[in-house]
Amino acid sequence: MGEEVKVFGFWASPYSHRVELALSLKGVPYEYIEEDILKNKSDLLLKYNPIHKKVLVFLHKEKPIVESIVILEYIEETWKANPILPQNLHDKAIDRFWIKFIDDKCLPAIRKATFSPENERQTAVEEACFSDVCYLLLPFPLPLPLPFPLPLGLQISLVKDFFRFLLHPVRSDGGDVEQGVDDGVPD
Numbered sequence: 001m002g003e004e005v006k007v008f009g010f011w012a013s014p015y016s017h018r019v020e021l022a023l024s025l026k027g028v029p030y031e032y033i034e035e036d037i038l039k040n041k042s043d044l045l046l047k048y049n050p051i052h053k054k055v056l057v058f059l060h061k062e063k064p065i066v067e068s069i070v071i072l073e074y075i076e077e078t079w080k081a082n083p084i085l086p087q088n089l090h091d092k093a094i095d096r097f098w099i100k101f102i103d104d105k106c107l108p109a110i111r112k113a114t115f116s117p118e119n120e121r122q123t124a125v126e127e128a129c130f131s132d133v134c135y136l137l138l139p140f141p142l143p144l145p146l147p148f149p150l151p152l153g154l155q156i157s158l159v160k161d162f163f164r165f166l167l168h169p170v171r172s173d174g175g176d177v178e179q180g181v182d183d184g185v186p187d
Helices: 014-026 043-048 068-078 089-115 118-129 132-136 157-167
Strands: 005-009 031-034 057-060 063-066
């Protein structure tokens, strides 16, 4: 399918990265449009997402789709090659659970710990550490061994690679801190 695909995203948005990852895994070419969400949202972003007025916006054939989970399902159903979710319905349900867990538990905790004012950051980090997010880490001794293995027998690329993204440190400019480091996640 040679249709034009555009992604309106933000370099630090895990939702943008999730959709970009899915498109890459599927081999779908796309144009990435970086949005300045803090100071100057583009007219196109506001046009294509008039309700939320924020990233993430996925544009296919000039038709916008918002919300990363909805976009991922659209990508999976539109481009059948290189599935990003398992074909087995039970395995697919498990992966959808983990995607929802990441969205509902991990990302808010990370966001709060990252963007809290400096004088509140320690408390935010402690709250995140004692939240449901830590249930992911319970099977592992502390400090966490490196490379860090995932607590799941993940067979699909989308959830596995998104966990890799969450657990891999990034610089403030979005680049990798260390290139070529084995993260312990089997490919």
